[in-house]
Amino acid sequence: MSTLEIKDLHVSIDTEQGTKEILKGVTLTINTGETHAIMGPNGSGKSTLASTIAGHPRYNVTSGSILLDGEDVLEMSVDERARAGLFLAMQYPVEVPGVTMTNFLRTAKTAIDGEAPSLRHWTKDVKAAMANLKIDADFANRNVNEGFSGGEKKRVEILQLELFKPRFAVLDETDSGLDVDALKVVSEGVNRASENHEMGTMLITHYTRILRYITPDFVHVFVDGRVAEQGGPELAEQLEEEGYDRFTVKA
Amino acid sequence: MTDTATTLSGEKARIGSPSIAGFTEEGENLSPLNEDASPLGGDASKAHSHGAAAGIPQASRGERPTSYDLADFPALTGREEDWRFTPLKRLGGLHKAAPSADAPAVALAGSEGLALETVAMDDARVGSAGVPDDRVSANAWNAAKEATVLSIPAGAEGAEAILTIKGDSSEAAAQHVVIVAEPNSSSVVVLDHVGTAVLAQNVEVDVKEGAKLTLVSLQAWQNDAIHTSAQQAKVGKDAYYKHVAVTFGGDLVRLTPSARFDGPGAEAEMYGLYFADAGQHLEHRLLVDHNQPRCKSNVLYKGALQGKDAHTVWVGDVLIRKNAEGTDSYEANRNLVLTDGARADSVPNLEIETGQIEGAGHASTTGRFDDEHLFYLMARGIDEKTARRLVVRGFLNEIIQKIGVADLEDRLNETVEAELAATEN
Ligand SMILES: Nc1ncnc2c1ncn2[C@@H]1O[C@H](COP(=O)(O)OP(=O)(O)OP(=O)(O)O)[C@@H](O)[C@H]1O
Numbered sequence A: 001m002s003t004l005e006i007k008d009l010h011v012s013i014d015t016e017q018g019t020k021e022i023l024k025g026v027t028l029t030i031n032t033g034e035t036h037a038i039m040g041p042n043g044s045g046k047s048t049l050a051s052t053i054a055g056h057p058r059y060n061v062t063s064g065s066i067l068l069d070g071e072d073v074l075e076m077s078v079d080e081r082a083r084a085g086l087f088l089a090m091q092y093p094v095e096v097p098g099v100t101m102t103n104f105l106r107t108a109k110t111a112i113d114g115e116a117p118s119l120r121h122w123t124k125d126v127k128a129a130m131a132n133l134k135i136d137a138d139f140a141n142r143n144v145n146e147g148f149s150g151g152e153k154k155r156v157e158i159l160q161l162e163l164f165k166p167r168f169a170v171l172d173e174t175d176s177g178l179d180v181d182a183l184k185v186v187s188e189g190v191n192r193a194s195e196n197h198e199m200g201t202m203l204i205t206h207y208t209r210i211l212r213y214i215t216p217d218f219v220h221v222f223v224d225g226r227v228a229e230q231g232g233p234e235l236a237e238q239l240e241e242e243g244y245d246r247f248t249v250k251a
Numbered sequence B: 001m002t003d004t005a006t007t008l009s010g011e012k013a014r015i016g017s018p019s020i021a022g023f024t025e026e027g028e029n030l031s032p033l034n035e036d037a038s039p040l041g042g043d044a045s046k047a048h049s050h051g052a053a054a055g056i057p058q059a060s061r062g063e064r065p066t067s068y069d070l071a072d073f074p075a076l077t078g079r080e081e082d083w084r085f086t087p088l089k090r091l092g093g094l095h096k097a098a099p100s101a102d103a104p105a106v107a108l109a110g111s112e113g114l115a116l117e118t119v120a121m122d123d124a125r126v127g128s129a130g131v132p133d134d135r136v137s138a139n140a141w142n143a144a145k146e147a148t149v150l151s152i153p154a155g156a157e158g159a160e161a162i163l164t165i166k167g168d169s170s171e172a173a174a175q176h177v178v179i180v181a182e183p184n185s186s187s188v189v190v191l192d193h194v195g196t197a198v199l200a201q202n203v204e205v206d207v208k209e210g211a212k213l214t215l216v217s218l219q220a221w222q223n224d225a226i227h228t229s230a231q232q233a234k235v236g237k238d239a240y241y242k243h244v245a246v247t248f249g250g251d252l253v254r255l256t257p258s259a260r261f262d263g264p265g266a267e268a269e270m271y272g273l274y275f276a277d278a279g280q281h282l283e284h285r286l287l288v289d290h291n292q293p294r295c296k297s298n299v300l301y302k303g304a305l306q307g308k309d310a311h312t313v314w315v316g317d318v319l320i321r322k323n324a325e326g327t328d329s330y331e332a333n334r335n336l337v338l339t340d341g342a343r344a345d346s347v348p349n350l351e352i353e354t355g356q357i358e359g360a361g362h363a364s365t366t367g368r369f370d371d372e373h374l375f376y377l378m379a380r381g382i383d384e385k386t387a388r389r390l391v392v393r394g395f396l397n398e399i400i401q402k403i404g405v406a407d408l409e410d411r412l413n414e415t416v417e418a419e420l421a422a423t424e425n
């Protein structure tokens, strides 16, 4: 079992108006085998948390820590984090000109595993994973995310999740912008990934719909840069009915 | 990422803003030469432009004056449609006095039986495939002391020739090269420009009936070279011509490759690859003149830019004249800007005079490789160096693969690596 520990994390960004604190003390522990849903209003800092875990240079950690099995993640570069087993499915996956999906997937797999995958198996694996996620085979020849629709980009994120087999996956609104069928296909992909290898999941979402396919062990309510409340799956239902008012209106 | 693309087929198509017959943006046409020779003109002619310079109307490409006589071309001001991107100050005077220094030496390596000839400028083969269409080209034509001719014999199969053109002087020189692919020959010819030079060049390419010729012009100059080259090809009936421009070196390089058909059923492919570093000006201006029925053309140029004041210019003129029914043509230019401070101008011009075509389209994209791209790739475990290489190599490889000369492909891959390594320090 592996553990990802986030302790009293404070994160700020530099804006034109000066430094702005976005995360104000986040504490959260995820073990492999667990699924944690994170729900919270727009602008509360969910993507900031996700990007900080992945190491996006825009976010400055001012205090606190992130540990992966006791190792200091904040000391690692972006690529080192990925190789250590962290994966971020982005809310807005980036289009990368000039690089075909095929080339990208193989290069990333080689980097993560530390050795090139056997060509024969790899091609087969990619094809099968694409078919499972109902991604057309000719996407392999297209440039990474270039011209993909919103929903297609999300599928391709989950394709990578299945192929790269990370220990911890942070899924930032992977369900947003998906049609009913795609939501099912993508959820099945996430479930396959956690069945096939031990994985801890942080699932950022605004909707309980995805939680019918991917059952969370824990639900965290994220408000104004910190976790305001934790509970089981029933908390998600409650949020859906009541909204975030009781967390945002200060006592 | 900006993207503009248009595809047309079938119906008579007109693109762009109307132009007034006889007028260009500078006012009256520069010279009334060849007025009768041009089947395109007047209200039927349309120009189209995109990119940084979009919106400036231009007379039909088919109306541009051509002449062997320098006096027919007024002195350049830099405001001319075809010179507006070129910093004349950096031309080394090639547009002014007659370039009088000796031309760079030409050495041939290649298939047995091939030989270079040095001939006088009144040789019948000089002028067989081209007429100057700008002042610098006309200046060079007049100043050239002799012409270097390479003929590929009729029926030759798989002939290969590498012409190493090595400059060792910074005095303005003119050079004239003629390549003749005799009927039904097939060959690959490479012009490998190395060393340094201040050179105005005319290259004529005569691809005769049924011949197949791949011509690669490689600009691998040292940093200080200045090079203009008009590379005009006449492509005969059922012939195939592939032109590949590869430009890495030089301070200022301005290539104007063209293909004119000389009979129906011919095909021209024009590819290009350029990599501009800080301060370099690399300009490529293409012309495909569909003046014959049932010909095909395909144009694809790709460029990478890095460093302060790296500047590339690509202008692709495709003319489909009235008699060119059954034409099938496509042109595209794609640029990848790797750092701040670099600038790529891209202007596709498609002029279509007949509706009886198979298809005609154009596209131009200029994309940036930025920190978000880098983050995405690195977030998948790929280290920074590999990420950058992945992007640039992937981007340029499409052209390198089209060259079809293994040794040259290897050499270009190495050059790309070296260019990339240069930014890492
Ligand atoms: N570059 C930036 N400049 C200014 N403010 C920023 C910048 N990046 C993020 N922020 C602010 O930080 C806050 C947190 O943003 P974040 O994207 O983490 O929210 P979120 O919880 O993911 O929201 P959503 O549910 O809408 O995705 C927001 O108020 C946002 O405007």
Ligand SMILES: [Mg+2]
Residues within 6 Å of the ligand: A046, A047, A048, A091, A172, A173
């Ligand atoms: Mg977000």
